[in-house]
Amino acid sequence: MAIVGLTGGIGSGKSTVVRLFGDLGVHWVDADDVAREVVEPGTPALRTIADHFGQAILTTGGALDRARLRQIVFEDPQERAWLEALLHPIIRDELIRQLNPEQNRLPYVLLVSPLLLETDQHQLVDRIVVIDVPVDTQIERTMARDTNSRDQVERIIAAQMPREQRLAKADDVIDNNRPPEEVERNVRELHERFVVDFG
Ligand code: ADP
Secondary structure (H helix, E strand, O other): OEEEEEEOOOOOOHHHHHHHHHHOOOOEEEHHHHHHHOOOOOOHHHHHHHHHHOHHHEOOOOOEOHHHHHHHHHHOHHHHHHHHHHHHHHHHHHHHHHOOOOOOOOOEEEEEOOOOOOOHHHHHOOEEEEEEOOHHHHHHHHHHHOOOOHHHHHHHHHHOOOHHHHHHOOOEEEEOOOOHHHHHHHHHHHHHHHHHHHO
16 A cells, blocks of 8 residues: 655645545545644643643643643754654554555555655655645735734745755645646546556
């Protein structure tokens, strides 16, 4: 079973494109979802985090206070390293588990992740597909989708891998600066190629 990695910057169209593959029957896993699942209330990882940072890292409802945690690791690289050392192997194991469906009539599955190239997640995949749009499009679409200011979106983009660097790592590129029906056709072509290549 081959694993195809799908990545791109914020607002590039990862969620949109992975749903198009899903419509063709492709099994997919979203690394963002998994990263949230492994720290849900009751998980060993959340207990370890609360032991390390104290109960103040939890909301009154007992969930992880993500904003607080983000602030701590933003200010302290050592705490960031501690957190990553805890979570990355747990996320990786859970990704591997979810990427192996009990039944799959297709020869490949998809891992969609904003951090595919920045973390060791790229080691899990056989092929890298980058969804590409110009930075202006990224900013416009993210602002239209979220309630972030232009400034906030620009800061997030600046913290991510630069467009050219990401493109240089791509085996295939999906140009998402086009009308949805053209992107859909591109997805269908890629899918057909993957079925042959990995079949
Ligand atoms: P990501 O998951 O990479 O952050 P999304 O898939 O959420 O990006 O796309 C960002 C926004 O752009 C969404 O509101 C989505 O509906 C819109 N979008 C995605 N692809 C296109 C496209 N080809 N044309 C117009 N809007 C698009």
